[in-house]
Amino acid sequence: GHVHITFELPALAAAELAATGLPTTFYAGPTGEPRSAILESVRGASGIVCMLSDRIDAEVMDAAGPSLKVVANYAVGYDNIDLAAARERGIVVSNTPGVLDNATADLTLALLLATARRVVEADRFLRAGNDWTWEPDLFVGLDVSGGATLGIVGLGRIGLAVARRAAAFDMRIIATGSRASSPEAAALGIRAVTLPELLAESDVVSLHCPLTASTRHLIGAPELRAMKSSAILINTARGPIVDEVALVEALRDGEIGGAGLDVYEWEPSVSAGLLALPNVVTAPHIGSAGIATRERMASLAVQNVAAVLAGLGAVTPVDGDAPGGSAEPE
Numbered sequence: 001g002h003v004h005i006t007f008e009l010p011a012l013a014a015a016e017l018a019a020t021g022l023p024t025t026f027y028a029g030p031t032g033e034p035r036s037a038i039l040e041s042v043r044g045a046s047g048i049v050c051m052l053s054d055r056i057d058a059e060v061m062d063a064a065g066p067s068l069k070v071v072a073n074y075a076v077g078y079d080n081i082d083l084a085a086a087r088e089r090g091i092v093v094s095n096t097p098g099v100l101d102n103a104t105a106d107l108t109l110a111l112l113l114a115t116a117r118r119v120v121e122a123d124r125f126l127r128a129g130n131d132w133t134w135e136p137d138l139f140v141g142l143d144v145s146g147g148a149t150l151g152i153v154g155l156g157r158i159g160l161a162v163a164r165r166a167a168a169f170d171m172r173i174i175a176t177g178s179r180a181s182s183p184e185a186a187a188l189g190i191r192a193v194t195l196p197e198l199l200a201e202s203d204v205v206s207l208h209c210p211l212t213a214s215t216r217h218l219i220g221a222p223e224l225r226a227m228k229s230s231a232i233l234i235n236t237a238r239g240p241i242v243d244e245v246a247l248v249e250a251l252r253d254g255e256i257g258g259a260g261l262d263v264y265e266w267e268p269s270v271s272a273g274l275l276a277l278p279n280v281v282t283a284p285h286i287g288s289a290g291i292a293t294r295e296r297m298a299s300l301a302v303q304n305v306a307a308v309l310a311g312l313g314a315v316t317p318v319d320g321d322a323p324g325g326s327a328e329p330e
């Protein structure tokens with residue numbers, strides 16, 4: 001069977017795939033491949049390279065048929081893939097761990113700094129042609145460096161990359177997750193805490209756990225209420241980890257101080273309430289959007305497909321993925 005790719009691969013990865021000699025089909029539309037098209041394109045495929053917006057469930061696997069051996073996600077998260085259905089059919093699922101940690105951590109810091117120091121609000125203020133003179137309280141915000149507490153929910157690879165950056169800003173770092181008490185965490189001065197402790201103590205709460213049944217709405221109305229009224233929430237993980245309706249209310253009612261968001265509960269829609277608030281900085285799910293990062297992600301996806309179809313194990317199968325980013329209860 002062929003390998004179907006639901007999007008246009010970056011150039012280097014496309015060349016790597018061509019070099020394998022595997023027959024391939026691509027979806028080349030401007031947006032994601034419509035589901036009805038996917039169900040057609042995968043017919044008889046031995047491999048699928050897909051992205052987060054493609055829901056790969058039993059119906060898609062059965063549309064491909066028994067030739068399907070591997071589903072390679074062009075993402076580290078794999079909540080778009082039905083793992084149980086894949087396991088039942090003997091289909092290997094792979095993701096792209098590691099290669100996007102720095103890019104995602106960079107964007108996390110960008111949102112953190114932009115929200116804390118009101119960078120976007122200040123930019124809009126000048127662009128709107130407002131008159132101004134220097135004033136002591138013009139766009140004053142949260143001091144990040146020198147002691148603000150960062151709470152990392154679900155410390156894993158990406159959370160550690162965020163912590164390394166935060167350490168350079170002399171932030172106090174606390175974290176939940178199975179790696180929060182690891183030697184790597186200790187070396188960065190991270191203190192392992194429970195989620196209630198993290199919410200109560202943090203000036204900035206940053207989410208880095210995967211989306212699973214136990215992390216869906218992990219941050220809801222009670223958790224938002226438990227945060228400091230000045231606290232900033234950063235989400236570069238997955239939208240549904242946060243109850244977005246509760247978030248809009250908490251921001252509007254001053255229960256928290258602001259939010260920097262790259263992901264949303266109902267992507268691609270973004271709650272109008274978020275966009276209407278000045279203390280919210282938004283981005284359209286661009287955490288891993290570095291040119292070289294995207295090449296490495298695509299290359300890893302191609303290597304996974306090629307390895308499985310050559311009869312070897314996947315390079316980065318999701319079943320072998322360390323649960324470091326898990327927000328599993330304390």
Ligand code: 8YV
Nearest residue numbers: 051052074075076077100288
């Ligand atoms: C991707 C991501 O851009 O890796 C992930 O889990 O969310 C992003 O890096 C996106 O998922 C595209 O598939």
